[in-house]
Amino acid sequence: MRLATIHADEGTQAVGVDLSQDEPRFVRLRDEDLGSRPSMIDILSEPDGLHRAESAFNAGRAAGDFVEGRLAAPVPLPGKVLCIGLNYRDHAVETGAEIPSEPVCFVKFSSCVIGPGDPIVLPRVSSKVDFEAELVVVIGKRGKHISKESAFEHVAGYTIGHDVSARDWQKGRPGGQWTLGKNPDSFAPLGPYLVTPDEVGDPHALDVTLSLNGQTMQSGSTKEFIFGIDELIAHVSQLITLEPGDVIFTGTPPGVGDARTPPVYLQGGDHVEISIDDLGTLSNPVVAEPD
Known part of the structure; x- marks a missing residue:
């Protein structure tokens, strides 16, 4: 369904x-x-x-x-938006990062969430806004200290997410302002549907692509996950109670703009489409924040 x-x-x-x-x-x-x-x-x-x-x-x-x-976004106001960094081996390689020994976690606010067709708004104070296509897990059952073996019992379904990032804030400010770089308004498009697991093939074997103005920029597969969905749920639930409607962004494949030579960042007038096997396509225009 x-x-x-x-x-x-x-x-x-x-x-x-x-x-x-x-x-x-x-x-x-x-x-x-x-x-x-x-x-x-x-x-x-x-x-x-x-x-x-x-x-x-x-x-x-x-x-x-x-x-x-x-x-709208399938879950317009998720209680928690949990995100995993560097969860694709090939993306870690392109950024020159070491393969992490445990999941790298950060959060976005629910105020970042927008739906299909809604505009991604580029902040006036950032000139390096990047794109990141992601498979998103939607939690359907409350739990804490969830075992890896029972993790999928807590999955209601899957959707597509876009982890938009202001790199000049995330990495370029004193101390690295991850919270501010990841959380500008509109920086978490979700959609188009919540697809239940019976409609999805192996979630660890889905093709993920992102196109910018019709040109493919990211192309990968969840086969490259360093940590599987069951491992992510088990890991974060050691400390955080997961609730129905919470979402987990599972990481992005290679091809992000910041890792390119020269870098490619989002501009007003751009259009981004993310497609994932069995989940459809999430499309969003990009606009500059008005003065």
Whole structure:
């Protein structure tokens, strides 16, 4: 099943996506099944929420209860946005970094999250904004001290993420301002759908590509993961309780702009597309922050 969050005329709703059509059609999840105007986190927080969502989706489709709107991020306000750095061997090599012995973790704020088609806004105070295509894991079950063996029981699904980074703040300021460099508004596009694991092949064998203005810049595979999804969940949950709707950015493949000669950074008027096997394509325009 593929779930999306839709900006509909009457407000934002989580809905199922009917991909049997030439163009995706959105089916309203009926209120009596999941409560009034359920959010994605509402659905994921229910012990059988995804099963109930599937039933509601099928009922709505049978009744022709379609709703129009534009896509938002599948989880518009995740409680936690956890990110992993240097998790592809080939990306670590291109940056000249040592292969890490344990996952390198940092965070983004939920205020960074935008949806498909929403603009990435380049801050006036940064001239080195970079692109990073990422597979994102969506948590569906609460847990702490999760074992590697049970980690996938906590995965609700997957989506595409873009870890936009202001390199001149992340690495170029005194002390390395990772928090400020990673967290400008709009620096975490997500979408287009939350795809449940049964719809996805091996998450450790997915092709990931990013194109900038139609030119392929990043091309890799999650086969290059240094730490698998189960290892990441086990590692971070040693210290942090994972909650339904939390998301984990799993790292980026090679080809980032900052590692190129000469470097390539995002400019106003650019257009970025990220595609991952079984998950679709996440597209966002790039605009300069107005004066």
